[in-house]
Each structure stands twice: as structure tokens, then as C-alpha cells.
Amino acid sequence: xxxxxxxxxxxxxxxxxxxxxxxxxxxxxxRVLVVGAGGxxxxxxxxxxxxxxxTLTIIDDDDVSRSDLNRQIIYRDGDVGSSKSRHAANAAxxxxxxxxxxxxxxxxxxxxxxxxxxxHDVVIDCTDNAETRYLMGDAAHHCRRPLVxxxxxRMEGQVSVFQSSVTGHFGSPCYRCVxxxxxxxxxxxxxxxxxxxxxxxxxxGTLQALEAIKLILGQPRTLTSRxxxxxxxxxDFIEIKTVARLNCSCCGEPAKDIx
Ligand SMILES: [Zn+2]
Numbered sequence: 001x002x003x004x005x006x007x008x009x010x011x012x013x014x015x016x017x018x019x020x021x022x023x024x025x026x027x028x029x030x031r032v033l034v035v036g037a038g039g040x041x042x043x044x045x046x047x048x049x050x051x052x053x054x055t056l057t058i059i060d061d062d063d064v065s066r067s068d069l070n071r072q073i074i075y076r077d078g079d080v081g082s083s084k085s086r087h088a089a090n091a092a093x094x095x096x097x098x099x100x101x102x103x104x105x106x107x108x109x110x111x112x113x114x115x116x117x118x119x120h121d122v123v124i125d126c127t128d129n130a131e132t133r134y135l136m137g138d139a140a141h142h143c144r145r146p147l148v149x150x151x152x153x154r155m156e157g158q159v160s161v162f163q164s165s166v167t168g169h170f171g172s173p174c175y176r177c178v179x180x181x182x183x184x185x186x187x188x189x190x191x192x193x194x195x196x197x198x199x200x201x202x203x204x205g206t207l208q209a210l211e212a213i214k215l216i217l218g219q220p221r222t223l224t225s226r227x228x229x230x231x232x233x234x235x236d237f238i239e240i241k242t243v244a245r246l247n248c249s250c251c252g253e254p255a256k257d258i259x
Contacts, residue, residue, distance in 0.1 A: 017245040023217050026045035030216040031055040033116055035108055036137060037063075037088040039191070039201030040150045040208060042074035045212045047209035050090035051150060053216070056092060057120060058103045063188075071198035084135045106130050110144045111241060117249070123211050126205065128190055137175025138250050141165050146224075148211045149175060150204040153194050155232035157204035161211050161223040164244065164251045169185050172225045173242045176250040200232050208224055208225075 002014070002021055005069075013019045017244060019027075032053050034041050037060035048056055053092035064072070064079045072084075079087045089103035108116065108127075117123055117139045123137050125147060140162060147162040160178065163169035207228070212216045214222050239249070246252050 001025075002052070005084055009096070009098070013051065018219065019217065025051045025060065026119050026216055026218075027213065028054040030033045030122065031057070031120040032212055032216075033057045033059070033120035033123045034126055035059045035116075035124065035132065037072075037074070037084045038068065038126065039071040039153065039196060039198070040087065040126035040205040042072045043202055043205035044124055044212070045092050046062070046074060046095060047206060048212060049096045049101070051209075051213055052096065052099060054213075055100045055120075056102070058085050058092075058101070059089050059106060059108055060088070060103075061105050061107045070107065071204070072199050073198070080083050086193060088108070108137065113139045115144060117145055120145065122146050122148065122215050124150075124208055124212055126150060126208070130188075133179075136181060137233065139161065141174045146173060146177070146215050148208045148215070149222075150208040153189065153196055153202045154203045155197050155200055157200050157230040157232070158227060159204055159211070159223055159230075160209045160227045160242065161215070163222075163224050169224055169248060171244055173244040174251040175247060177245045177248045178227060178241060178242045180245070180248070203230060203232075 010024050014024050030053050037058050053174050063083050064075045064084055065081055066080050074088050074091045083105050085103035085105045089101045093101050113135055123140050123145050125131055141164050144165040149160045162175050164172055164174035191230045196251050211222050225242050227242050229238045
């Protein structure tokens, strides 16, 4: 049951027929893992806290740099030099003190990934490095959790949802089906080499937050089996249908178990 404060705080979304009090209770019961509290994580964390995701876990082992501030809008100039996960958690709990927010200044690795992923309902990839992306993609498949993927560089972004081992979505692609091999750094430079414009990560992160909320609410049409590509320079939104690969090293036959 929602209390009076909840009904007031979430009034504008509870009034929506697709959410209602039942939907708000689902959001308040949900556990969401946000890996990376940078340009993508900033809008994801703020929107999910504002929407009343009941349990939000933030992982980032980095400190805030001044060069992060053009896009990582959850931080302030005075935060430079100190822990991203701590400041991000503080910002989220200042916005909404009624939800449970945990933060870990650690790097996701093969030792801790299974525990982090299995203890949440939805996993959101807001990272900026390929190793962690593949680790999360594999773990989400093997732990049967939906993964909300986002990436951005320069004025380009990508968003998708992977549910290859989630009931109702068997046969849909996993992360490795769509991105079979780790990109070469020269071919796919990161933000520090190629640059990044703030509103692009804002767009991608906001779409990731939207997909996560839809997954929790059980809404039928998400970006599962679809890759949305954003070309900011021309304001173009392009959608690609994605399919599972039989010989995928993560979800293909014979099934492999990484744990
Ligand atoms: Zn696959």
C-alpha cells in the first residue's frame, strides 16, 4: 500500500493508466543495479531515484574529474577529486530519501559480478570500458536478468535491451550476439580520445532509465531485439533489428556456463 507521502510524490505517474498504484508498488519493490556513475549513470540514477525505484545500487570505483563535468550532471565543481559513487548516492538520496540507495566504490570483476547481478531485478550498463560491458553481458545472460545497454561517443549513441535468458524472451539476442568481439581501441575510441557531448549521454541515459522502468512495469514493447542508434549531428534516430547467433560464445549451443 502506498502511503500519503508516496501518493503525493509519485502523483504524476500514479495517475497514468499504465502505471497506477500497482505499477508504483512494483517500482518501489524493484532492485536495480547501475554499473557506472558517469555520463550515462547520471541521468539513470537521478530518474530512477525520482521515479521511486525502491532499491538502487550504484557501482563506480572512480573519482570525479573536472573534465567529467561537461556531461556528468549529477556532480558539482566541489565534488572534483572525490568518490563518484558516494556523491551520486548522496544526490539520489537528497532527491528521494524514501528509497534504499547503496554505493560501492569498486570495479565490477569476475569475482563479484554474479553476486551483484543476481541480487537485482534489472541491470543497467552505464560503463565506459569494453571489459566490463562483456562481463555484464555474459553475467546478465547466465543469471537470467534483463540488461539495459547504453553507449555514447562524440555525438553518437546506442541503446538496447538484452533478455536472452529471461522467460518470455528466449531466442532473443544476448550482448555478444550483437557485439561478438571486443572492439579495437583504435577502431572504437572512448570518450577520452574521441570526445563526448553532454546531451548525447543525457539522451542515451534517459532512454536507459525509461527502458528499466518499462521492464519493471512489465510493459510489452521494450528495446529487446532492437538496437536504437542516435546520430546527434543530424538529429537522426535509426533502429536496427537484432537477432541471436547460433554460434554465439555466450548464449549459443552448446550453452556455456561462466561460473
Ligand atoms: Zn548470444
